[in-house]
Amino acid sequence: xxxxxxxxxxxxLPIASLAISSEELFQEEISSLHKEGGLLNLLxxxxxxxHFTLFAVMSLENKxxxxxxxxxxxxxxxxxxxxxxxxxxxxxEIHETWNLxxxxxxxxxxxxxxxxxxxxxxxxxxxxxxSPLPGVTNFFSIKGEDLHEVAVGPVHAGxxxxxxxxxxxxxxxxxxxxxxxxxxxxxxxxxxxxxxxxKSRHYMETAAGDTTLGHTTTFCRILEGLSGMTLSxxxxxxxxxALELERLANHTGDLGALAGDVGYLPTQSFCGRIRGDLLxxxxxxxxxxxxxxxxxxGGTAFTLEKEDIENLLKKLKTIRKELSHAVMLLWNTPSVLxxxxxxxxxxxxxxxxxGIVGPAARAAGLSRDCRINFPSGVFRERQISLALGQxxxxxxxxxxxxxxxxxxxxxxxxxLMDSLHRKFSKAxxxxxxxxxNNSFVFSLTEGWRGEICHAAVxxxxxxxxxxxxxDPSFHNWFGLALALRGQEISDFPLCNKSFNLSYxxxxx
Amino acid sequence: MIKSLGARLSQGYRTINFPKGEPPVLPKHFRxxxxxxxxxxxxxxxxxxxxxPTKALFYxxxxxxxxxxxxxxxxxxxxxxxxxxxxxxxxxxxTKVHSLSxxxxxxxxxxxxxxxxxxxxxxxxxxxxxxxxxxxxxxxAGGCNACEADTNVLSTLAWDLGxxxxxxxxxxxxxxxxxxxxxxxxxxxxxxxKTYNALPGPRVVIALGACAISxxxxxxxxxxxxxxxxLLPVDLYIPGxxxxxxxxxxxxxxxxxxx
Numbered sequence: 218x219x220x221x222x223x224x225x226x227x228x229x230l231p232i233a234s235l236a237i238s239s240e241e242l243f244q245e246e247i248s249s250l251h252k253e254g255g256l257l258n259l260l261x262x263x264x265x266x267x268h269f270t271l272f273a274v275m276s277l278e279n280k281x282x283x284x285x286x287x288x289x290x291x292x293x294x295x296x297x298x299x300x301x302x303x304x305x306x307x308x309x310e311i312h313e314t315w316n317l318x319x320x321x322x323x324x325x326x327x328x329x330x331x332x333x334x335x336x337x338x339x340x341x342x343x344x345x346x347x348s349p350l351p352g353v354t355n356f357f358s359i360k361g362e363d364l365h366e367v368a369v370g371p372v373h374a375g376x377x378x379x380x381x382x383x384x385x386x387x388x389x390x391x392x393x394x395x396x397x398x399x400x401x402x403x404x405x406x407x408x409x410x411x412x413x414x415x416k417s418r419h420y421m422e423t424a425a426g427d428t429t430l431g432h433t434t435t436f437c438r439i440l441e442g443l444s445g446m447t448l449s450x451x452x453x454x455x456x457x458x459a460l461e462l463e464r465l466a467n468h469t470g471d472l473g474a475l476a477g478d479v480g481y482l483p484t485q486s487f488c489g490r491i492r493g494d495l496l497x498x499x500x501x502x503x504x505x506x507x508x509x510x511x512x513x514x515g516g517t518a519f520t521l522e523k524e525d526i527e528n529l530l531k532k533l534k535t536i537r538k539e540l541s542h543a544v545m546l547l548w549n550t551p552s553v554l555x556x557x558x559x560x561x562x563x564x565x566x567x568x569x570x571x572g573i574v575g576p577a578a579r580a581a582g583l584s585r586d587c588r589i590n591f592p593s594g595v596f597r598e599r600q601i602s603l604a605l606g607q608x609x610x611x612x613x614x615x616x617x618x619x620x621x622x623x624x625x626x627x628x629x630x631x632x633l634m635d636s637l638h639r640k641f642s643k644a645x646x647x648x649x650x651x652x653x654n655n656s657f658v659f660s661l662t663e664g665w666r667g668e669i670c671h672a673a674v675x676x677x678x679x680x681x682x683x684x685x686x687x688d689p690s691f692h693n694w695f696g697l698a699l700a701l702r703g704q705e706i707s708d709f710p711l712c713n714k715s716f717n718l719s720y721x722x723x724x725x
Numbered sequence: 726m727i728k729s730l731g732a733r734l735s736q737g738y739r740t741i742n743f744p745k746g747e748p749p750v751l752p753k754h755f756r757x758x759x760x761x762x763x764x765x766x767x768x769x770x771x772x773x774x775x776x777x778p779t780k781a782l783f784y785x786x787x788x789x790x791x792x793x794x795x796x797x798x799x800x801x802x803x804x805x806x807x808x809x810x811x812x813x814x815x816x817x818x819x820t821k822v823h824s825l826s827x828x829x830x831x832x833x834x835x836x837x838x839x840x841x842x843x844x845x846x847x848x849x850x851x852x853x854x855x856x857x858x859x860x861x862x863x864x865x866a867g868g869c870n871a872c873e874a875d876t877n878v879l880s881t882l883a884w885d886l887g888x889x890x891x892x893x894x895x896x897x898x899x900x901x902x903x904x905x906x907x908x909x910x911x912x913x914x915x916x917x918x919k920t921y922n923a924l925p926g927p928r929v930v931i932a933l934g935a936c937a938i939s940x941x942x943x944x945x946x947x948x949x950x951x952x953x954x955x956l957l958p959v960d961l962y963i964p965g966x967x968x969x970x971x972x973x974x975x976x977x978x979x980x981x982x983x984x
Contacts, residue, residue, distance in 0.1 A: 330912055332948060351912035371916045374895030376863045376877045378870055379913055400912045403867045404948035416778045419805060419942055426871025483729045487736050489881035504754030507871050509966065510805055519754060542732050549728055721869050
């Protein structure tokens with residue numbers, strides 16, 4: 218009997234209906250989905266009275282299908298990582314959180330240097346690290362006369378979030394990079410279990426500040442799925458508008474920053490300003506440049522009038538023109554292209570093995586885009602074009618962003634033109650939400666960095682028993698480490714920016 | 726080269742004229758300085774207070790028992806405006822005023838009789854050092870990267886912080902001030918204190934955003950320390966979640982006596 222149950226984004230499944238399989242079958246199914254090219258969307262442990270239930274969701278983007286798998290384990294389980302490298306980070310997380318041992322995990326060490334959950338006071342790394350100090354771990358090392366290590370962070374040279382990078386180099390060449398995070402850890406997932414749904418929404422707005430709209434949308438879809446709430450098409454339009462504006466602003470900022478990292482100032486300057494113009498468009502929807510307070514369960518907290526839409530269309534047109542000018546300079550400047558091309562390559566094979574998502578995966582030719590493969594809301598009715606690259610180098614990751622910017626402009630222009638005569642209204646904020654009990658639900662949103670995946674398990678009374686947040690950065694940090702192998706260490710800032718991952722979204 | 730010159734011409738000069746001219750127009754739903762229209766005294770069991778996700782609303786100042794008027798602490802407020810919906814109409818209004826910053830924590834307590842917080846320039850001896858050249862080292866410690874993003878924006882050509890002699894620097898050894906964001910995660914405490922101690926001094930400390938001032942949403946989390954209060958002596962509080970770039974710029978300019 219198969220252990221996998223088909224599951225749709227935003228549609229709850231009763232826990233009782235799950236086929237809880239043996240550990241061996243669980244492993245086999247995940248391995249075979251991995252071999253088929255599937256993505257491990259999430260893997261987490263739920264503590265029960267005398268055991269843990271492991272939940273895994275895997276998706277096959279070519280078949281557009283997702284599967285939920287579950288098994289029961291006690292104090293340890295055989296690590297999936299040797300067969301399924303994309304489980305690596307998740308298993309480290311499970312171990313650190315619950316002191317539940319993935320046997321034969323090849324690289325078991327702290328991931329966030331977090332405190333154990335209240336009912337599991339025994340920390341996972343007791344004995345190895347009396348009290349785990351952030352960034353203090355057994356980094357992979359090779360000894361040799363002509364080798365040296367470079368340690369960077371947690372405080373970096375600029376207005377950047379904290380993280381620690383350990384480069385193992387031979388001369389200028391990076392043999393290996395290890396990334397140690399956790400400095401931004403503030404206990405969001407744990408806090409969700411003790412907070413009201415209203416406060417939880419605020420936590421989601423700050424899970425990753427630059428992805429406020431992506432995370433809040435995903436969170437609201439979880440609540441809407443569990444409460445059977447349906448949204449009007451107009452509300453879905455407003456949400457899609459906000460999500461694409463977030464993508465436009467961040468992709469624009471990234472292209473500017475990439476230009477800055479190769480010392481090409483015109484595009485850096487123009488994009489820096491245009492990013493601000495795009496953030497101001499989000500602010501015109503809800504008063505906040507990051508979209509705080511816009512997305513609420515049942516729709517959006519603000520609405521648009523006809524003149525607002527006309528105004529948006531006008532501004533988008535101007536911005537598009539100015540941005541095209543600014544970005545075209547990049548593709549016409551040989552000194553920029555010389556730095557971008559062949560730098561920081563992450564192959565399609567590596568992307569599949571590591572479970573890379575978002576523009577980084579699409580730059581290597583993987584057609585992973587939730588708006589197309591696992592759509593919700595407006596994206597079910599209206600297609601947005603898929604941007605695909607081939608080489609998986611910095612150039613591809615930059616080019617993909619530009620293609621996605623163009624696709625988003627096309628999508629938004631058509632959507633807004635069709636919306637001029639629609640009647641928009643805001644959702645009522647004060648309704649009490651009742652959640653379906655004993656259910657599992659997961660939700661996928663294509664944020665600007667890639668797939669945002671949330672999952673929730675409810676208890677007998679419809680309270681949240683477990684809530685899992687997987688920011689795209691959680692999948693992709695290891696991709697950055699791998700892309701650096703064999704590169705000049707001086708190319709690190711450029712490679713890093715071409716991924717532009719979130720520290721807070723990873724650390725939670 | 727010609728193309729980039731052409732682009733420069735077509736993009737034009739885009740730096741805002743503030744503070745000489747008018748500040749940029751804020752969006753219509755902008756939530757700035759709250760205005761409290763209530764001399765209401767404590768009502769036991771008021772549910773509306775509970776609606777505040779960061780417990781920024783209370784009756785009376787926390788440090789003085791004599792006043793018991795409805796008070797909003799800007800240092801904790803995340804400007805979600807949930808409270809204005811839960812109190813009777815017009816009790817709490819979020820105005821479009823962007824001036825929120827102060828040197829004193831107590832100035833951030835807003836009540837019926839208390840409007841824009843007062844912000845004094847640095848003392849004369851510091852001003853003579855920093856008025857024309859002010860270098861800031863930013864440290865983020867457990868926040869969400871939104872405060873960082875809107876601080877970074879000040880260095881773009883739209884805001885052009887450099888024209889005031891203010892600059893963000895990489896080394897704390899080059900810095901006159903430390904600007905802290907985030908609720909100070911336990912994991913960042915040591916690195917933040919080390920950075921502060923590496924500043925040559927006299928040091929100026931800026932706490933930016935609800936998290937750095939009070940811990941914000943994460944105030945009661947065991948993983949965070951509830952902001953810089955008690956860890957560093959703060960010279961400038963800039964409230965917001967995140968503060969608008971205009972709020973940040975104005976606070977820095979006022980601190981340096983430029984406006």
